[in-house]
Amino acid sequence: MVPKSHISGRSTQWHADKARATRTAVIEGAATVFNEVGYRSAVISAISRAAKITPGGMYHYFDSKEDIAQAVLDEFEARWSVVPERAPEDSPLGMLISMTLRQMQRLHKDRIVRAGFRMTFEPGTLPTPNTSFAEQWLASVAAVLVDAREAGELTSDANADEIAWTIVSGFVGTYTLAETIGQHANLLSRMEAVLAGALREHLDPDHRDRVLTALRYSVAAISDTDA
Amino acid sequence: MVPKSHISGRSTQWHADKARATRTAVIEGAATVFNEVGYRSAVISAISRAAKITPGGMYHYFDSKEDIAQAVLDEFEARWSVVPERAPEDSPLGMLISMTLRQMQRLHKDRIVRAGFRMTFEPGTLPTPNTSFAEQWLASVAAVLVDAREAGELTSDANADEIAWTIVSGFVGTYTLAETIGQHANLLSRMEAVLAGALREHLDPDHRDRVLTALRYSVAAISDTDA
Known part of the structure; x- marks a missing residue:
């Protein structure tokens, strides 16, 4: 029998991986849009399309466009x-x-x-x-x-x-x-x-x-x- | 008696001066706004405020924001x-x-x-x-x-x-x-x-x-x- 903690550990790992993949996709998508039109003109719907993540999925990890921009800057640095x-x-x-x-x-x-x-x-x-x-x-x-x-x-x-x-x-x-x-x-x-x-x-x-x-x-x- | 052509000449001159002053004010106002927020985010109402010219007065000389930007670029060069x-x-x-x-x-x-x-x-x-x-x-x-x-x-x-x-x-x-x-x-x-x-x-x-x-x-x- 698999101990409970193990199952829970795998599940946590799965969630952490998914979270990281989603964050990376959003950062990549935002970078694409920022490069095309600049930060100010970038709209959330365009970032969502470029990242292939729904706006709802994005808002799970980021509060705002500013927040996404900060993540792009952190990754850049x-x-x-x-x-x-x-x-x-x-x-x-x-x-x-x-x-x-x-x-x-x-x-x-x-x-x-x-x-x-x-x-x-x-x-x-x-x-x-x-x-x-x-x-x-x-x-x-x-x-x-x-x-x-x-x-x-x-x-x-x-x-x-x-x-x-x-x-x-x-x-x-x-x-x-x-x-x-x-x-x-x-x-x-x-x-x-x-x-x-x-x-x-x-x-x-x-x-x-x-x-x-x-x-x-x-x-x-x-x-x-x-x- | 002042000859008619002279009057008309003065009036033409007055209109030309006014046109030039208005164009200059719009170009100066647009430059101010472009420097603050960039060209893409600049809105006509902000340019109108900075230039102290009504939007209607601006549209007398410029067709669009692109047109104003081109005038700024020409003056820059x-x-x-x-x-x-x-x-x-x-x-x-x-x-x-x-x-x-x-x-x-x-x-x-x-x-x-x-x-x-x-x-x-x-x-x-x-x-x-x-x-x-x-x-x-x-x-x-x-x-x-x-x-x-x-x-x-x-x-x-x-x-x-x-x-x-x-x-x-x-x-x-x-x-x-x-x-x-x-x-x-x-x-x-x-x-x-x-x-x-x-x-x-x-x-x-x-x-x-x-x-x-x-x-x-x-x-x-x-x-x-x-x-």
Whole structure:
């Protein structure tokens, strides 16, 4: 005889799985609609159609469109900030380069990341602007640049905050411009140019060639995983 | 006795002035609303309130919200592309630097330019995307860079299209990031860093110091007109 607790455990598991699947479908569907028409113009019925979940089913897990948008943003940030496993030979700049290029690739390929990014960088899109994302991004890039300076990869007068701004704004501009003119083919090599332009002047001469070579190789390696 | 044609001429003039004033008020009002809530969420009644023109008065000059948006875009492009009078001593790069910095300043200060810029660079905002603006901007920056290469300011292997992309995407990203985190104080010096990063590697050694000095002076000169 199967003990009661076991049956109840399976049933709880089943419910938890179903809840997770429904939430994921709603988040995916909302991201699709937000990417098409923007957050403000997105209507619940369109999200419901895209998610293939009835409005009633959606309201079981989400109170409002704002609530769905917050779930998309949470999922966006979770997928964005995955730090790559650090190989022992990785230097701070090697890690920054590989992480930044991977973020660009993910943005291009993952619609939830795309929706969250768009909601974050379109002024007036959200009822409560998501300013903390950009601030944290700038701070985390600056922190790696400080590590790089301490490790001797950057010259001692390199201003981490300014270089971080150049990298982050170059990333945002590269993606936005590519979206605007509908030209995504060169996103990684565009970003290579941004990183090289931001770093080149501040690289320590002893590390210069290695870092610029690592940059070129990272673009090639990540492009290959594209196929 | 005043000749009839003169009276009619004055009356025509009065009507033309009134038409122009009304059109301008609607464009200004629409820009205000578009900046607040975005084009898609803007409603005619809000534009009418912001413009202090009745909806009936607006429909005398504009058929629809799309029509008003097109007028905002036309006015944006007219204000954007004003080429500064070229001083005889100006080099192609001198002109590019001064023009780019003035565009950034105008974007920050002029709400019609801001509205047009935003409508252009927010994906899915407009029924018909305004891709030609970004393409023309890239092409016009690349054309000046070709002039600069021919004038010997850039090295002979400088790739005008790539440098133009770095400048334009750096501009778009700098402005978008500043808007997102609500930090506009350093827009001109951020743009100085973008221009320096894009150009430095490609400057001819004979022109290098002059161009980088001109860049620094232009930022100071344009910041002064700010006051």
